Amino acid sequence: MNAALLPSSSVASVAASGRAAAISARGITKSYGATRALDGIDLEVPQGSVFGLIGQNGAGKTTFIKVMLAIVRASAGQVTLLGGDPEDVRIRRRVGYLPENLQLPVGLTAPAFLRSVGRYKGLTAAHLDAAVPELLTCCGLEPAAWSRPTQAFSKGMRQRTGLAAALLGEPELLVLDEPTDGIDPLGRAQVREVIRAAVARGATVFLNSHLLAETERICDQVAIVHRGRVVRAGAMAALRGSNAWRVRFVPRDDGAALAQTAGFTVSPDAAPGLCDFAGADPAELSAALARALAAGLHVIDVTAHLRDLETLLAEAVALEHGAGR
Amino acid sequence: MTTLLVAFDVFREAFARRALLGLFAILLLGQVTLALALDLDVVEGAIVAGRMFGSQLSGGSVESKLRPVFEALATAVFHLGLLFGIVASSDVAAKLLAPGRVELLLALPVRRAELVVGTYLGVIGVAILSTTFAVTGVSVILYFKTGFATPAALAGAACATVGFMAVYAAMLLSTALVRAPALASGVGLVVYVLCLVTSNRETFTSWFQGETTQAVMGVLIAPLPRFGALVDVATGLAADGSLAPATALGAVAGTLAFAGAGVAAAAYVVSGRDY
Numbered sequence: 001m002n003a004a005l006l007p008s009s010s011v012a013s014v015a016a017s018g019r020a021a022a023i024s025a026r027g028i029t030k031s032y033g034a035t036r037a038l039d040g041i042d043l044e045v046p047q048g049s050v051f052g053l054i055g056q057n058g059a060g061k062t063t064f065i066k067v068m069l070a071i072v073r074a075s076a077g078q079v080t081l082l083g084g085d086p087e088d089v090r091i092r093r094r095v096g097y098l099p100e101n102l103q104l105p106v107g108l109t110a111p112a113f114l115r116s117v118g119r120y121k122g123l124t125a126a127h128l129d130a131a132v133p134e135l136l137t138c139c140g141l142e143p144a145a146w147s148r149p150t151q152a153f154s155k156g157m158r159q160r161t162g163l164a165a166a167l168l169g170e171p172e173l174l175v176l177d178e179p180t181d182g183i184d185p186l187g188r189a190q191v192r193e194v195i196r197a198a199v200a201r202g203a204t205v206f207l208n209s210h211l212l213a214e215t216e217r218i219c220d221q222v223a224i225v226h227r228g229r230v231v232r233a234g235a236m237a238a239l240r241g242s243n244a245w246r247v248r249f250v251p252r253d254d255g256a257a258l259a260q261t262a263g264f265t266v267s268p269d270a271a272p273g274l275c276d277f278a279g280a281d282p283a284e285l286s287a288a289l290a291r292a293l294a295a296g297l298h299v300i301d302v303t304a305h306l307r308d309l310e311t312l313l314a315e316a317v318a319l320e321h322g323a324g325r
Numbered sequence: 326m327t328t329l330l331v332a333f334d335v336f337r338e339a340f341a342r343r344a345l346l347g348l349f350a351i352l353l354l355g356q357v358t359l360a361l362a363l364d365l366d367v368v369e370g371a372i373v374a375g376r377m378f379g380s381q382l383s384g385g386s387v388e389s390k391l392r393p394v395f396e397a398l399a400t401a402v403f404h405l406g407l408l409f410g411i412v413a414s415s416d417v418a419a420k421l422l423a424p425g426r427v428e429l430l431l432a433l434p435v436r437r438a439e440l441v442v443g444t445y446l447g448v449i450g451v452a453i454l455s456t457t458f459a460v461t462g463v464s465v466i467l468y469f470k471t472g473f474a475t476p477a478a479l480a481g482a483a484c485a486t487v488g489f490m491a492v493y494a495a496m497l498l499s500t501a502l503v504r505a506p507a508l509a510s511g512v513g514l515v516v517y518v519l520c521l522v523t524s525n526r527e528t529f530t531s532w533f534q535g536e537t538t539q540a541v542m543g544v545l546i547a548p549l550p551r552f553g554a555l556v557d558v559a560t561g562l563a564a565d566g567s568l569a570p571a572t573a574l575g576a577v578a579g580t581l582a583f584a585g586a587g588v589a590a591a592a593y594v595v596s597g598r599d600y
Contacts, residue, residue, distance in 0.1 A: 066599070071427075071428050071431045071432060073599060089435070095432065097428070097429065102425050102426075103424070107342070108341070117429075119330050120434055121433065149341070175432075
């Protein structure tokens with residue numbers, strides 16, 4: 001197996017960050033009869049990070065979240081949340097959770113639902129009086145909808161209500177399973193803002209989403225799950241590894257030598273003036289371009305071949321299939 | 326405390342349901358109809374003239390005339406209340422354990438046993454309120470018509486609630502095992518019928534041939550509450566306030582023990598399950 005695919009990279013990232021783990025999962029296995037839904041997941045999520053879990057349908061993402069929250073019991077392995085047992089109600093009081101396909105109670109309005117959740121979390125009536133309207137507003141649920149029973153809500157409205165409920169009590173860990181599912185593009189921007197605000201006050205966010213572009217925009221740490229295993233995990237920049245750029249300079253006789261000196265790669269069969277640059281950070285490209293310009297080269301065109309999460313996921317899945325798994 | 330929060334939520338959600346609101350509307354309509362259709366002239370504790378839906382009522386002492394009414398009311402509340410309760414409450418726990426709902430509840434600071442017991446208490450709370458509403462309404466109307474008041478009808482309603490506690494415990498266990506409201510209704514009906522049919526142990530076992538078979542049947546039905554005894558307690562209290570303490574205590578204690586075992590089993594099942 002490729003060393004870069006080892007899930008221990010996530011553990012390393014926690015150590016490097018010097019932050020304690022908000023979520024620590026060791027050897028999590030879950031079997032349903034002969035089917036193994038989770039196959040030894042090791043994952044550590046640093047406190048204060050926005051951690052994205054991505055993978056194909058049926059990869060085991062939601063099962064892992066449920067194991068993490070003790071909704072599903074692992075067949076083997078151990079999970080700690082915020083340093084404690086996820087079954088401990090004191091730990092759960094510090095966790096906010098938005099499940100996939102949230103169903104709201106019949107006959108309740110959104111504020112009444114939030115109040116109900118708040119009471120379970122031990123929040124006072126005075127706190128809820130202030131927090132409920134504020135959270136519903138910041139999650140984008142229009143005040144006109146506050147007096148309507150939630151069974152009349154659209155999927156997006158249910159999601160917004162559920163997100164507001166998850167945020168009650170300013171939880172230290174926010175677990176969001178497909179939070180933007182059914183929400184319009186403007187609403188997604190609101191959700192991103194809500195997540196950023198939660199992180200700004202020190203919360204850890206654990207996100208499962210099929211919307212890879214959303215995940216990419218929000219998350220600083222990512223794990224790719226495939227067939228119940230973490231096949232890649234770590235900081236987004238590190239996972240991307242090398243992005244690629246193709247640069248076309250004005251051709252000149254010593255162009256290839258100058259470009260190579262500046263840090264570009266020139267293929268022997270490349271057209272005159274054409275060279276490539278690989279690097280994790282666009283700043284590295286800027287520096288190389290500055291060196292090339294200082295050496296007397298002139299840029300005609302720069303084309304980016306950035307490795308996004310979709311590419312990373314496709315690569316990881318292809319590699320796993322190639323490994324015969 | 327958390328158990329009561331769950332019970333409160335279940336109670337509140339139940340009253341958002343059309344079926345329950347419909348029941349209360351029907352009960353209220355019946356009470357209003359009774360109030361408007363019953364015309365009694367009472368002099369010194371005796372009915373001297375009376376009309377019900379336009380028909381003449383025979384005279385006599387108020388108490389002797391009303392006792393059979395309360396007796397019939399207690400019987401009706403027991404059987405009709407139980408049957409309606411089975412149908413109306415069959416999907417309460419199923420909705421709570423539905424995907425998308427149960428995950429949120431289990432991620433909150435709520436223990437699984439609290440969730441089960443709270444659900445149970447919420448449904449029983451609705452049953453208590455419904456039977457009390459039905460019986461109190463009629464009692465109040467008759468009091469204003471006759472000046473005669475008795476708590477016996479309420480005691481009858483309490484017996485109906487005790488019976489429902491056993492039936493709903495079985496329904497809750499059924500839902501914990503298989504989240505299917507139709508199955509829960511079926512289990513409720515079967516338990517209700519079995520508890521009625523097997524109330525007289527000797528008569529029931531005598532239906533079977535051979536001493537061994539009768540002994541086996543006796544063992545099988547032993548845990549079932551005696552609904553016949555509960556109905557006797559309810560109607561006895563309503564009819565003349567009579568009560569055989571040992572019989573009443575045995576019937577109530579046996580029913581509550583069955584209910585407690587059912588709820589404990591449901592809590593055990595839910596605690597060990599994945600959702």
